[in-house]
Structure formats: structure tokens, C-alpha cells
Amino acid sequence: MCTSHDHAQGEAAQAGAGRRGFLRATALLGAAATTGIVLPAVAEAAEQSVRRPDSESRRFTLAVMPDTQYLFDGPSINPAPVEASLRYLLEHGGKGDENIVFLSHLGDLTQNGAEEEFAAIGEAFGILDRRGVGYSVLAGNHDVRSSTDDQRGPTPYLDAFGPRRFRSRPTFGGASPDGYNTYHLFRAAGREWMVLALDWRLSQRGYAWAKDVLARHPKTPVVLTTHELVAEDDSLSAYGQQLWDGLIEDHDQIFLALGGHFWPAGRAIRENAAGHEVHLHLTNYQNRYFGGAAMIRLYRFDLDRGVIDVETVSPWILGRAAEGLNELERQEIELSGDADRFSVGIDFAERFSGFDPVPARPARPASKMLIPGTVAYWRFDGHDAGTAVTGTVRDLSGRGNDLTVVSVGGGTLAWSADHHPDQPGHGSLEFDGYKSPLKGAWLRTVDAAPLNSATFEGGYTIEAFYRLPADWDAGHNAWSGLISRTGRNGSVGPVTDDPDEPLATLSISDGPGPQWAAHPLNQRQLATNWGDETAREKWWHLAVVNDGRHTTMYVQGCPVARNPHPAAVGIASAGLPWLLGGYEYAGKIDQILHGRLGDVRIVSRALPVTSFMTH
Structure with missing residues (x-):
């Protein structure tokens, strides 16, 4: 709220x-x-x-x-x-x-x-x-x-x-x-x-x-x-x-x-x-x-x-x-x-809290989150905290946008019981990415996932919960992606900006703060929404909402100041996977998240704040 x-x-x-x-x-x-x-x-x-x-x-x-x-x-x-x-x-x-x-x-x-x-x-x-x-x-x-x-x-x-x-x-x-x-x-x-x-x-x-x-x-x-x-x-x-x-x-x-x-x-x-x-x-x-x-x-x-x-x-x-x-x-x-x-x-x-603790909000069934238009929903509860993530992480929307683990430098990905107080699922993923030398693990959608080719001309809402640890450092951890679409920016046609940036990324800037940069179908460059700095050791909810014409970023349900005014229709696609916790540059993994990622949901329409997962 x-x-x-x-x-x-x-x-x-x-x-x-x-x-x-x-x-x-x-x-x-x-x-x-x-x-x-x-x-x-x-x-x-x-x-x-x-x-x-x-x-x-x-x-x-x-x-x-x-x-x-x-x-x-x-x-x-x-x-x-x-x-x-x-x-x-x-x-x-x-x-x-x-x-x-x-x-x-x-x-x-x-x-x-x-x-x-x-x-x-x-x-x-x-x-x-x-x-x-x-x-x-x-x-x-x-x-x-x-x-x-x-x-x-x-x-x-x-x-x-x-x-x-x-x-x-x-x-x-x-x-x-x-x-x-x-x-x-x-x-x-x-x-x-x-x-x-x-x-x-x-x-x-x-x-x-x-x-x-x-x-x-x-x-x-x-x-x-x-x-x-x-x-x-x-x-x-x-x-x-x-x-x-x-x-x-x-x-x-x-x-x-x-x-x-x-x-x-x-x-x-x-x-x-x-x-x-x-x-x-x-x-x-x-x-x-x-x-x-x-x-x-x-x-x-x-x-x-x-x-x-x-x-x-x-x-x-x-x-x-x-x-x-x-x-x-x-x-x-x-x-x-x-x-x-x-x-x-x-x-x-x-x-x-000692004499009148605020009762924790109970977890809500995944079925309650599958509102009309949901194309992907991932949550990370029901696992032993601290154990490694293996096998397949299922897309609970039933659309087939399942995730598999990818690692570099011997990195691992772990389950965590930590979560945003208003998060539907009471669990998260623990990423431990490091820039140089590159080390960590992330998730990618399977090759046959329908999400890989989706362009969202009618609008979209992308939501995620995240938390950065006290030792998060801009020199080693900035510009890692919470959610990103692979494929080079220049692969879908001539561009006026960096052709090696990914087609879409919800990243953590060096602030640290959220940034959404996506290549709309009606533009020849990335359109960027900038959020303010967000404190470490605190859970945050993000939402990126496109109504078919403009894109607005929300932090804790509040619109940020730097939302671009030019029309932005959909998200360009090269038919390649989406990543959770990973970020590619020039078609190669470049940065891995250092922090925790909670529930992630993608809906193929613009949602009002009252329909976000925090409500």
C-alpha cells in the first residue's frame, strides 16, 4: 500500500x-x-x-x-x-x-x-x-x-x-x-x-x-x-x-x-x-x-x-x-x-511487538494469484531453507513457463524462508552472485516456454519482491537482473542506443534502486523507468505496468518520479529465454543477483495497484 x-x-x-x-x-x-x-x-x-x-x-x-x-x-x-x-x-x-x-x-x-x-x-x-x-x-x-x-x-x-x-x-x-x-x-x-x-x-x-x-x-x-x-x-x-x-x-x-x-x-x-x-x-x-x-x-x-x-x-x-x-x-x-x-x-x-505483536499475514494459495491474464507465476515456498535449488521450478500458472538452474564458477542457488510481509508465498530464492570473477547461479525459462516469444502488445504487469543484504556492494553487485529477457537489443532491428543491452531487464542499479529498461515494439531504443534508492536489508515490492501506451514503475505500490512519457507498446522479442537473477550483455551472462527474490508474476494486461500481489 x-x-x-x-x-x-x-x-x-x-x-x-x-x-x-x-x-x-x-x-x-x-x-x-x-x-x-x-x-x-x-x-x-x-x-x-x-x-x-x-x-x-x-x-x-x-x-x-x-x-x-x-x-x-x-x-x-x-x-x-x-x-x-x-x-x-x-x-x-x-x-x-x-x-x-x-x-x-x-x-x-x-x-x-x-x-x-x-x-x-x-x-x-x-x-x-x-x-x-x-x-x-x-x-x-x-x-x-x-x-x-x-x-x-x-x-x-x-x-x-x-x-x-x-x-x-x-x-x-x-x-x-x-x-x-x-x-x-x-x-x-x-x-x-x-x-x-x-x-x-x-x-x-x-x-x-x-x-x-x-x-x-x-x-x-x-x-x-x-x-x-x-x-x-x-x-x-x-x-x-x-x-x-x-x-x-x-x-x-x-x-x-x-x-x-x-x-x-x-x-x-x-x-x-x-x-x-x-x-x-x-x-x-x-x-x-x-x-x-x-x-x-x-x-x-x-x-x-x-x-x-x-x-x-x-x-x-x-x-x-x-x-x-x-x-x-x-x-x-x-x-x-x-x-x-x-x-x-x-x-x-x-x-x-513484545506486548502486542502484529500477527504475520498468512500465506495465500497460489490459485488466488492466478488472476485473468496471468502468463507466469513463480513462488519459492515449501522447501527446506538453505538447501540447493535443483531440477525444475514450475510455473504455477500452468502455461509451461518452467525454470531450470544455470550456474557459473561453481555457484549455487538456495531456498530461503525469508519473505516480504505481504508476499503470497512464504519463501524466496537466495542468490549469491559476484562480478569478478563471475560466480553464481540463476534461473532461465525452458526453450519451449511460451513466454519467450510473448510481446505483450495489449499491455503487461510484471511484479517481483526482492531484498538486498547488508554486504551488497555496487562495485560487485550493481546492474544484476531480477527479471530479464535475453536477446540483444540490436537483434530486432536498427537501434539508436547500445545494441548489446538485453531486450528487457528489471535490474538493480548502483544506487541500489530498481530500473526497468525495455525495447518497445514502436521504438528503436530502450525505454527506461528509474526508481529511487531502496534500503538494504528490507523487503521491497516492485511492479512495472504497461497499459498498451505507457509504462509506469511502482515501488511498494507508489509510482516513481522517472516514468517516461513517450508511448511504449509491448516488449520486443528474439524468441529467447527469460532469466530470474541473471543479466546478459552482448548475449552472454554478465551479472548475477546478490540478494533474495520472492514471488514473481507476469500478467498480460495492466493491473491497478489494488490488484497487485501485496493486496
Whole structure:
């Protein structure tokens, strides 16, 4: 399946465009905060604009809000920055924008843990409550008596943000009996994710509860949030280390853990008991202008690119830009330091494989691959891996295009169990070609094979799976053929290019990358399609599709850039065999594949991407 991959730079630009669209509402809100103007209509408009996130998109955002305590401090309560950030989430939560799926607050909502402070911030979070948006909060040391743990009993924090506030929320999973620890489940990228929000200090009961929650959701990846975790770059606080030792290290589901409390922002990485990396981040901006101005950190997950792109922004200051920012605001509108704007590379499938492995796609019967127009289909499963290929490799289409082994320099060809994850047959051929001195083995169609004379005037689709090893070297292995047609280019008439090239070859260039060069019936030269470089030690699917007029090469179902525009009809033939793993020049074997070749299919018509063997 072809997937569109945007670069981080483009993603940031997209986010910037979204923020510009938000300025009008937040600018007025910012003005209201500084002038005392009440603008309920604007607030309602911002809240009414909420768009539901796309739970199937493989790109989504988790928003994080750290310590807001200085905005809710006794007589100097100022909810405007928090309200602007929350409305930003509503404005940008939907499909096609940030796709924000959840918000996590990291504690120290208030300065003194007083009732009036919690009443104010509780009212601000009503913006999300009224729209049913999922979020989590947790108690920091300023929200409760810092000398206590989660068994402290009733508090103004619990009155404002206890479990009963979240019970009607679809993302709310449950709370510990004391009410200070909660877990939340949301759907993104087509699967379930958890935010495990833990109190400022866990008791033994709190640890037991958290372990039970994880045990009841054994296949769910978890973002752990707490108030204190990382103290500075590469360093956990004493309590953070306790949390690591007592919970995080032995629970592979926790791949990301976030905390506040200290400043400046920092990061640490630890290896858990399963041998996987856990990313631990410190996020806190209360020491910056306007108590941090309710900055939010956006964790943009992209499962196709295998990355989390992180950005830190203050929607409240962004919204004030229309008025003209003061000197300090200009420094805080967005943070671009290494600890504030960065990317975290994660191979999500590999990282989650220990607790939720992706089931292997089962092999599909050869009969399912014999679609109308199939003229040849070869697959290489059902053999003992490592043993030599001998005798005849049958054409499963029943058309008689069987293959026999040819070798030079004592080379051999072996069976392998390795295969592309979407390949119909669970096996491949192991070629070990070498240029100088020439050594290796390859396959050729039998002399009576109908394929040898086929010219495909009505179009064709040629598909193959391949994988190059780490030691593939351009000096010895470049320009070997995956599939090629023998016969000199100049043997079918006068040509304007090299007459000694073969009539058709799907080769691996010195990139390494795929190249299709074929002599069409309506031209006097080879027409060439060039693919981009393809990584070693990874399986790739190739398809060359001719619709009777033009030829297009696809890699992993995606069209390459360098597909020629001139009309190309069919493939010229000298009535000679096709080769798998071999390449001839001037009528003699010149290069042999060094790598693995999986299923190969040739169909005498153009196929859509949805009919490729990967589907």
C-alpha cells in the first residue's frame, strides 16, 4: 500500500497555517484578559468550531499542558491563557489539522490548592467538558499537601477533578479507590492507547492499582503522566527513579513517560527490562513569561514515518499577535530550543511487538494469484531453507513457463524462508552472485516456454519482491537482473542506443534502486523507468505496468518520479529465454543477483495497484 509521507518541515508549516486560522478568536480573548472586556460570543464561536479527531489516521497529536500554578494563585487568578490553550485544542482537534486526540495536564494546576483556585481552573476546563473532549489531570505538590501520598483523603483538588468529573467521558477508563490516580483510553491510528495519570506520590496501594490496570490492558501502549519524573537532562529525580524501579522498568507497555515540576525542560532515555527504550520527558515553563502562559506541548505521532515530532507553543500569546506583542511575549510565542522542539524516532511496530505483536499475514494459495491474464507465476515456498535449488521450478500458472538452474564458477542457488510481509508465498530464492570473477547461479525459462516469444502488445504487469543484504556492494553487485529477457537489443532491428543491452531487464542499479529498461515494439531504443534508492536489508515490492501506451514503475505500490512519457507498446522479442537473477550483455551472462527474490508474476494486461500481489 502506498502511504503519503510528509516531512517534519512541511508538518510544522501545516501547523503554523492552522494556528494562523486560530488567531482571530484567541486575539480577542487575549484582549479581553488585558482590558476586562467580556466576549462570550467569541468563546462560544471557538467552542462550537470543535471537530472530532480522526481515530483511524496514522498521524495524530497528544497535547500536554504542564504546571499552570502561577495563573491560579490566590488573588491573582488569570484563566485566559489556559482558556486560549483549551480552545486551541477544540479548533485544531479534527481531521485534516492537528488531529488532537487527547490532552494531559501534568499537575500543579494551582499554586495553593485552595478551593477558589480550583473553582477557577475547573471552570476553565469546562470548555472541554461541554464538548466531550477527552483529557486527564493529576495532582502536583502545590495542589495537595506535598508531604502526603495518594491516601491523603478529601481535598479541594478531588472536589474539582475527582473521578465523578470524568465518569461520563468516553475516554475515562477508571480511577483508583482514593480517586487520585486515573487511566484514560482513546482510539488513534486504528488502535487503543492509554494515558496513565498518576498522583504526585504513589502509595503502595497506588502501585498495586497501576499494575492491575496494566495487567487488564496487556496489549495497549501506555503514556504515563505524573508530576515529578525527570530532574534534568539524562537524570531522574529520586522519586522519578523510584517510579522507574517500581513500575516503569518492568512494564514494556510504557514507552513514553512525561512529568513537570522542575525546570528547564529536559529529556532522558532508559532501557527497560524487555530491552526497549523508554523516553522520559520533563516539561515545565512556569519560570518563563506570564507563568508559562499555559504553553502546550504537541506530541505529533506519525506511525508511517516512525516518529513523534514535538513542538511547544503558547496559543494565548499567538492569539495576542494581532494586537502587537510586547518584548517578552515575542520571545515566548514558540519555543525552538533542543528541549522544546525535537523529534523522537520510534519503530512503533517493533517497539510494541513484545506486548502486542502484529500477527504475520498468512500465506495465500497460489490459485488466488492466478488472476485473468496471468502468463507466469513463480513462488519459492515449501522447501527446506538453505538447501540447493535443483531440477525444475514450475510455473504455477500452468502455461509451461518452467525454470531450470544455470550456474557459473561453481555457484549455487538456495531456498530461503525469508519473505516480504505481504508476499503470497512464504519463501524466496537466495542468490549469491559476484562480478569478478563471475560466480553464481540463476534461473532461465525452458526453450519451449511460451513466454519467450510473448510481446505483450495489449499491455503487461510484471511484479517481483526482492531484498538486498547488508554486504551488497555496487562495485560487485550493481546492474544484476531480477527479471530479464535475453536477446540483444540490436537483434530486432536498427537501434539508436547500445545494441548489446538485453531486450528487457528489471535490474538493480548502483544506487541500489530498481530500473526497468525495455525495447518497445514502436521504438528503436530502450525505454527506461528509474526508481529511487531502496534500503538494504528490507523487503521491497516492485511492479512495472504497461497499459498498451505507457509504462509506469511502482515501488511498494507508489509510482516513481522517472516514468517516461513517450508511448511504449509491448516488449520486443528474439524468441529467447527469460532469466530470474541473471543479466546478459552482448548475449552472454554478465551479472548475477546478490540478494533474495520472492514471488514473481507476469500478467498480460495492466493491473491497478489494488490488484497487485501485496493486496
